[in-house]
Amino acid sequence: MDAATLLYQGLVGLNVAMSLWLVAAGLTFAFGVLGILNFAHGSLYMLGAYLGFTFYGSLDLDFWLALPLAAVTVGLLGVLLERFFFRPIYHLDEAYHLILTFGFVLILADAVRIGWGGVFLIPPLPSGLAGTVRILGRGFSVYNLFVIAAGLAVAVALWLLLDRTWWGRKVRATASDREMASTLGIDTHRLFSVVFGLAAAIAGLGGALSIPVQVVTPGVGTAIIIEAFIITVIGGLGNLSGAFVGALIVGLATAYGILFFPAIELFLVYLIMALVLLFRPQGLFSGR
Amino acid sequence: MAGDELTTLVRAARSIRPGVASPRTLALLALLVALALVPLLGTYPSWVMSQVLLLGLFAAGFNLLFGYTGLLSFGHAGLFAVGAYTAALLLLAYPSLPLAVVAGTVAAGVASVVIGYLSIRHTKIYFAMLTLAFGMMVYAIVFKWRSVTGGDDGVVGVPRGILGVPGAGIEFGGLGGFYYVVLVVTVVALYVLWRIVRSPLGLTLRGLRDSEIRVAFAGLPVRRYRLVSFTISGLYAGLAGSLTAPLVSSATPPMAHWISSAEPVLATLLGGVHAFSGPLVGAFLLIVLKEVIVRFTEYWLLVLGSVVVLLVLTFRGGVVSVLAPAVQRLWSQRRQDG
Numbered sequence: 001m002d003a004a005t006l007l008y009q010g011l012v013g014l015n016v017a018m019s020l021w022l023v024a025a026g027l028t029f030a031f032g033v034l035g036i037l038n039f040a041h042g043s044l045y046m047l048g049a050y051l052g053f054t055f056y057g058s059l060d061l062d063f064w065l066a067l068p069l070a071a072v073t074v075g076l077l078g079v080l081l082e083r084f085f086f087r088p089i090y091h092l093d094e095a096y097h098l099i100l101t102f103g104f105v106l107i108l109a110d111a112v113r114i115g116w117g118g119v120f121l122i123p124p125l126p127s128g129l130a131g132t133v134r135i136l137g138r139g140f141s142v143y144n145l146f147v148i149a150a151g152l153a154v155a156v157a158l159w160l161l162l163d164r165t166w167w168g169r170k171v172r173a174t175a176s177d178r179e180m181a182s183t184l185g186i187d188t189h190r191l192f193s194v195v196f197g198l199a200a201a202i203a204g205l206g207g208a209l210s211i212p213v214q215v216v217t218p219g220v221g222t223a224i225i226i227e228a229f230i231i232t233v234i235g236g237l238g239n240l241s242g243a244f245v246g247a248l249i250v251g252l253a254t255a256y257g258i259l260f261f262p263a264i265e266l267f268l269v270y271l272i273m274a275l276v277l278l279f280r281p282q283g284l285f286s287g288r
Numbered sequence: 289m290a291g292d293e294l295t296t297l298v299r300a301a302r303s304i305r306p307g308v309a310s311p312r313t314l315a316l317l318a319l320l321v322a323l324a325l326v327p328l329l330g331t332y333p334s335w336v337m338s339q340v341l342l343l344g345l346f347a348a349g350f351n352l353l354f355g356y357t358g359l360l361s362f363g364h365a366g367l368f369a370v371g372a373y374t375a376a377l378l379l380l381a382y383p384s385l386p387l388a389v390v391a392g393t394v395a396a397g398v399a400s401v402v403i404g405y406l407s408i409r410h411t412k413i414y415f416a417m418l419t420l421a422f423g424m425m426v427y428a429i430v431f432k433w434r435s436v437t438g439g440d441d442g443v444v445g446v447p448r449g450i451l452g453v454p455g456a457g458i459e460f461g462g463l464g465g466f467y468y469v470v471l472v473v474t475v476v477a478l479y480v481l482w483r484i485v486r487s488p489l490g491l492t493l494r495g496l497r498d499s500e501i502r503v504a505f506a507g508l509p510v511r512r513y514r515l516v517s518f519t520i521s522g523l524y525a526g527l528a529g530s531l532t533a534p535l536v537s538s539a540t541p542p543m544a545h546w547i548s549s550a551e552p553v554l555a556t557l558l559g560g561v562h563a564f565s566g567p568l569v570g571a572f573l574l575i576v577l578k579e580v581i582v583r584f585t586e587y588w589l590l591v592l593g594s595v596v597v598l599l600v601l602t603f604r605g606g607v608v609s610v611l612a613p614a615v616q617r618l619w620s621q622r623r624q625d626g
Contacts, residue, residue, distance in 0.1 A: 267428035
């Protein structure tokens, strides 16, 4: 296998990584601040995909309008979920967090069946993002390059928001000591709602982005949440920059795994997850 | 006032004459008789009740780890599948049901020791994630190892086998015979589990759930007890799996998937975490509700999901925690009246 193939496969891996990052980002963010590991986060991604399909594919809205519209809708749903269903159970054992959010996995899977039913065609690529560019002597889809760029943009935006703004400082304060933050006058209830809404919106954006290249089914939610779990675990639960690197690892492992050991690729990913949990439960990139 | 004295008297009388059956024992006997009569109603009730018993068995074993020891596993479907695949492959090679069930249970037990030994290093969410990863490894193996497990088709055409060994055993005519095997195995296994829960071991496990530190200070090996709990619950998962494969005449990858790991969780939650009968009542409700609801709507998951959300938000003790005090009150009322 020549060097160009290897490099090209790296680009493919980067594309996979950025799609996964958009799910893992919100999952990790919400866990880091709210302490809720949300089984239904993949289902929010799926909902974003269905909404993206409706806005862009059916209603024929402009792609650049359909994307934020899908993200905002899912974000608002996230705010409602947090307000009415998560808030009463924060004090409970983590087992109940997992079980409650699993309930929403079931509900959302059937909700999209009711709302959208059947199987769909993939809408055409938005003009301007169609076609391919030649990289390393092969064609690479412009749209996939765009997905990579979008993933990177979300990463940079999240970092700026959390590290460089006053609101980000409040979020970090609340994440490290909720009671103290509340004593200092931060409205932690509202902050939690906004954080979860933002996390949900990122997942919705990820889903909507997948619409021109991937057929969405009610099973997408449960498939992608597992990969997001793996990434979150590799990065360390609640660690955003860790999750970004985790997404790169899983994306590249998938791309090269398919190339080199297609038979055990699936097994390999879970093995990595288990090994990290056994030997570095705080994640690969935590100083602790 | 008089009621209390009467209760004490009745208790005292019972301790002198153990031959007097308590209402509870009578109710249990009535339930057993009713279960034994199910095949008379036809094939469909036997089919449904077989599923109820096996899910009940799976969930009751699971609850030793969840409700009694305080560890939520999301990988028990993997152990269930080890039992199912082992039994299915053996039944195809040599149609002896007892052999297949024993081998399936033992195989799941071995897998439990390995997976449990590694997983019990953690508790809470890390334990849940770790068991999920191991369960999905089993899924990846049965999904990809096509030459042995049949890949995504699974192992199909599994016979119910013969009770005994070929040549010297009873062959099953319809579902009825197999139902009785399921019933007897379930009752015996549940009795054993009930004894375990009531034993010093069961008490120690509950201690682990409530305060790991106290148990450690009492000088007990915390990890070893967790491993014992994990292994026992894994054996029950394997036992249920090895009987499910011949019941549905196949073993397929979805059995090992983490979504299936949620089934005993939901059954346990529905019935009640803190009662021995909880997972059994939950299994009955889960299967029967499903059979009823799918007649009216194809959106069964929507109903189930809503029930789960409602339970977590309101009745975390499950159905048993609501009904048990009511039944208790009824009994004491009747005693007072009598």
